[in-house]
Amino acid sequence: MTLLYTEVEEELRAAVRDLLADRCSPSAVLGRVESGVESGTPYDAELWKTLARDIGVGGLLVPEELGGAASGAGGASAREAAVVLEELGRAVAPVPFLASAVLATQALLSAWGTAGGDAGGVVAGELLGRLASGEATAALAVPFAASPYAPPAPAVALGEDGTVTGTAGGVIGAEIADVLLVPVRLTRGTALCAVEASPAAALGGAAGGAVGGAVRGPVRVTPATSLDLTRPVATVSFASAPARVVATAGGPETPWVREALLRGAGLLASEQLGIAEWCLATTVAYVRERRQFARPVGSFQAVKHRLADLWLEIAGARAAARNAAARLAEAPIAGDIAVAVAVAQAHCGAVAVHAAEECVQLHGGIGMTWEHPAHLYLKRAKADQIALGTPGDHREALAGPADLPAPV
């Protein structure tokens, strides 16, 4: 295991970064957010198509046998997905990578891993193949704010006719998803179901039809006005929507969701690292140029020391995020992998917010304007801090493994 970046990872990074530099500049994201205020979604379906299909980021976590790039023998893994997330964070890119290629994919992988060759396993395998090829995009219909340590009980029910009914709120990536993965409650136990958002949904064509609470048959996706303009949350309602069962579990627990949230949290740290790196680099460039009192603002110690401290926090975030990604690449979640994830989230969530707040502050008045992209990063960073467990949730989860028990 290494905490450095491999050559293959750096090549993948360069490919993603080049594409984003061309197609996803901060001003382009701002423009998209502008039009998204009216259309209801900021997602760039064309950019996502190129990323998912041409660069192949849709299948980084999907095993080769199902059409993905992941393999135990030097293929892709959580490490590569983490590098992609760093770049997407650096660009606050409005694409559903985290929603589809990480969270939904992880839930399917978890279900596929336990289902074996049964009917559900076949469904999971088929869906993973579609996601890996970039042909389809999925969303996991659970709140983005859900903590992996206390996942919410499913609010959607599976009827005897094989349809699902109910509502899931706070979901990311639903507007652009072709498939919704829904944890549902059964009379006894729980299940993970797959619901086609629209039978004719094709990548790039679906987004427009999902807007503003439009009805797609029995599935309704209603985007909320969200703090994070580049990755809004939506409410998904099902009214007797035809569903396929992917996996079932006996208890009240939805183990696939828990695992997806935990793995997602570990990888989210890399997105937070990317956000923080952009904020630091942009702020350093600005304070070197901006002059006040006949000096560059960046020559004042009061400013330099804050940026030095931030740099140190980010060096720590890089080590922690890399550690989490490397451990997750080792496969089944064990105790020490859970520790790596919790440490990364407890640290990186706060670092990204701190970096974005410093970015706004040290840009002065311009940092407070809509035209400067700093606010996009602040909003993403703050939303990410809440997503998949707050830093406090992750710290508390460490009390057991660190053997630092709470007071009685």
Next chain:
Amino acid sequence: MTWDEASVARRAAAFLAEHDPAAVDRLAFLRARFDAGLAWVHFPEGLGGLGAPRELQAVADRELRGTPDNQPGRIGIGLGMAAPTILAFGTEEQKRRFLRPLWTGEEVWCQLFSEPGAGSDLATLATRAVREGDEWVVDGQKVWTSSAHTARWGLLLARTDPGVPKHGGLTYFVCDMRAPGVEVRPLRQITGEAEFNEVFLTGVRLPEALRLGEAGDGWRVAQATLMNERVAIGGMPVRRTMMEVVADTWRSRPELRTHDLHQRLLRLWVESEVMRLTAARLREQLAAGHPGPEGSGMKLAFARLHQELSGLEVELLREDGLAYDDWTFRRPETVDFLGREAGYRYLRAKGNSIEGGTSEILRNIIAERVLGLPAEPRADKDVAWKDLPR
């Protein structure tokens, strides 16, 4: 010849065959080890080394484990700072005179850099050395000098030309700590003990042969010493961490636990884990031949974590935190950080953000050298030292 692991191991075996550590006197054994080139293998032959790659030192140390050693705790300044400086800048005669007794521990070294008026701004120092024939006459005062009371030699930075800007007028000497006019006084610290000294230099006469490097080139020589100092501080082995000390108290004294302390303790546990991972990543970068700038930040991070943990420990202990173990005046050779009580740790950790480069200076280094931010305007750059306002 080119040395590898096997040849160094053979050399060590041959040395042990000739010098039975049980049969010879400790000092004689150490001298012989030096002469066999097994003291610091990366030093040149004849100066305690073999001219071998530095990493083969581990082989020599492993092969000679259990034999008399040179007590690095007591002679750390000599080994960590004096030796590399002498090797880089000393004359052949100086190298032959100083390196062997330095390594065997027969002669202890100290470092006479800091002054009451020149700490972080070291180059403003005022200790004067004036040339008289073949001698230099030194007058001034130094401070924060560890081991001065036991030292045979001191690394001395002094001003030899007050008429040029501050960095240009300095010269580096080896100070004879037994010379008349050298007076060492213990400097008692907030912990109650005197780990450091003040050194007063009054008309101290040093022969020309004790100058290290060219006259006026002292700043460059001192930079080498300071660089080695930070390596020596960063490279010290950590047997047990402050985090473990606090965690042990937390585990064994459940009655002390509160929710507030629990939150703060978990936060610091995460921080120490992040620091451990950052250090691990840095080591990997070094091993790959790409030293990362993270090293500049490690001391900064360490100081903050140590201070917060030691402060939390005193608070956690409540009533016991009000007690102090020993205010008796003492002159320790090393910092016994974990061997003492919480109050001592709290007070001594305050030095972590000052000694070996203050946290403020380290932040400037990160801001300017890593982030490329502009330096503050310098009022002293082109002004002769004697004309600087003081």
